[in-house]
Amino acid sequence: MWRFFKRKRKSKLEKLEEQYRSILNEAFHLSKINRTQSDEKYSQAEEILKEIEKLSPLK
Structure with a gap:
């Protein structure tokens, strides 16, 4: 029953993907x-993408 209240911890890859999406979104709004x-x-998003590619198991 208590497992219901535990939240799943994000992996480093998931955190980087979330950061990548938020930076791209911010860059889009700033482009206007x-x-x-x-x-x-x-350019920040590209650096994060390189890190994601290093950690990603699919190549």
Whole structure:
């Protein structure tokens, strides 16, 4: 019964994927306002994507 209350812990891969999606979303919104900040966010997202590719079991 108590297992119902335990939450599943996210793996490092899941955390990186969530961070990647949020940064891409932020970059999209910034692209309408400030292009240089948007480009910085896209470069951050690319770095996170490289880390995801390293950790991903599927290649």
